[in-house]
Amino acid sequence: MSVASAAIGHGEGSAGHVDRPTKLRQFRMLVLLLIVSDVVFVAGLFFAYLYLRALNINNMWLPAAVHPMGAAAGWSVAGLMAASAAVYRWGDLGGRAGRQGRQSAGLAVAMLLVLAELVVQIQQLATAGFGAGAGGYASNFYAMGGYHAFHLVLLLVIGLGIAIRAGRGVYRRGEYNEVALLGYWWYWVTVMAIGMALLPH
Numbered sequence: 001m002s003v004a005s006a007a008i009g010h011g012e013g014s015a016g017h018v019d020r021p022t023k024l025r026q027f028r029m030l031v032l033l034l035i036v037s038d039v040v041f042v043a044g045l046f047f048a049y050l051y052l053r054a055l056n057i058n059n060m061w062l063p064a065a066v067h068p069m070g071a072a073a074g075w076s077v078a079g080l081m082a083a084s085a086a087v088y089r090w091g092d093l094g095g096r097a098g099r100q101g102r103q104s105a106g107l108a109v110a111m112l113l114v115l116a117e118l119v120v121q122i123q124q125l126a127t128a129g130f131g132a133g134a135g136g137y138a139s140n141f142y143a144m145g146g147y148h149a150f151h152l153v154l155l156l157v158i159g160l161g162i163a164i165r166a167g168r169g170v171y172r173r174g175e176y177n178e179v180a181l182l183g184y185w186w187y188w189v190t191v192m193a194i195g196m197a198l199l200p201h
Contacts, residue, residue: 024177031181035188042192045144049199052136061136062201068137073124074197077117077148081193084113085186092179095171103179104166110186111159117193118152121145137201144196151189158182 053061062068091106125145132142162182165171171179 049140063135066130066134068201078193078197080113080117081190084110085190088186107163114152114155121149
């Protein structure tokens with residue numbers, strides 16, 4: 001094989017190789033795009049809620065037979081979500097300071113809070129006392145509550161994966177990108193929960 005051919009072959013192999021920093025940047029961009037797309041979708045849900053409430057054709061936004069969930073219901077979900085995000089951040093900061101025990105404890109407690117919130121959210125959907133077809137409020141309540149529950153399930157699944165990797169010592173080498181990216185998603189879900197609690201009936 002000639003020197004030129006060998007050089008070309010080596011160049012082709014290098015072109016197909018993607019270094020770790022590039023992969024991390026691509027992964028970060030993917031997660032951020034996922035969050036942005038989710039923000040747009042949730043904004044659509046919020047707009048539909050407020051628009052239908054303002055329109056209120058034939059008083060079908062909140063028929064007499066439908067009793068809306070009280071403010072305590074929304075804030076119980078938002079409170080648990082905010083607490084879990086704060087604990088997750090506390091653990092994340094501990095991990096960055098080299099305190100792996102604090103990182104693992106923070107993640108575990110945060111996931112337990114999310115699990116409790118998921119139970120509360122499902123209970124609210126199951127015991128609302130009205131169906132999804134009982135007017136504009138009812139349909140939006142189930143759409144937003146169900147979508148939020150889906151967010152919580154995602155958090156638990158991804159959080160479990162992060163916890164397993166943390167237990168194996170993956171993050172002891174200063175590689176916190178996955179933990180930080182999960183945090184972005186966690187904080188966004190917290191914002192959504194608070195936004196839902198602030199919606200007027």
